[in-house]
């Protein structure tokens with residue numbers, strides 16, 4: 698595979714990479730990876746994302762407060778996120794959204810923090826990276842209301858919902874889940890979404906594709922997800938990697 702992998706969603710700040718972070722990141726270029734957007738989940742991990750972006754040319758950062766972390770966010774979190782967004786290598790607000798599977802933060806607070814960050818993104822004309830787990834109804838109500846630009850990452854909805862996201866101007870992020878045994882929906886989404894709206898991602902260290910499930914994920918393993926997503930989309934893996942690279946460059950304003 699000659700395609701260049703642009704991983705639109707990763708967490709190399711995770712402690713899963715504490716032992717060998719530099720080794721892994723330094724090795725990615727040799728494995729066909731041309732770009733990574735590292736997503737923060739709270740203020741400290743957003744700061745770490747910026748530090749990784751400063752250290753590696755091919756790494757860019759997204760800064761924001763994840764729904765899991767909404768409860769622990771300080772009162773001035775929004776002003777502090779805004780400061781980080783001014784960094785030249787910060788390309789998006791994320792990851793932000795709603796998670797009604799774990800409900801680690803009260804839903805009212807998740808909604809407030811999600812909406813505040815979307816309003817900030819629109820003010821700054823920056824894309825958002827959206828996490829929507831078992832919260833399609835509220836997520837899409839807010840997206841319809843504010844119409845931010847961005848991506849719904851690790852898209853878990855139906856093809857119909859993906860069509861609505863596309864109509865709203867959003868991109869669809871697909872990754873390791875497409876390789877799982879029960880992956881009906883991601884493959885239907887891959888087959889139906891216009892190619893110019895697809896992004897590919899790892900969400901590493903999580904969501905490791907088959908046949909490496911259970912091990913730590915990294916951006917080079919996108920090659921395995923790309924094979925099944927490309928097949929569903931009716932293109933070659935190389936074509937998929939090239940198109941998703943261009944799409945990520947368009948959305949994030951990068952040149953990778």
Ligand code: NI
Pocket residue numbers: 706708736792900
């Ligand atoms: Ni993530």
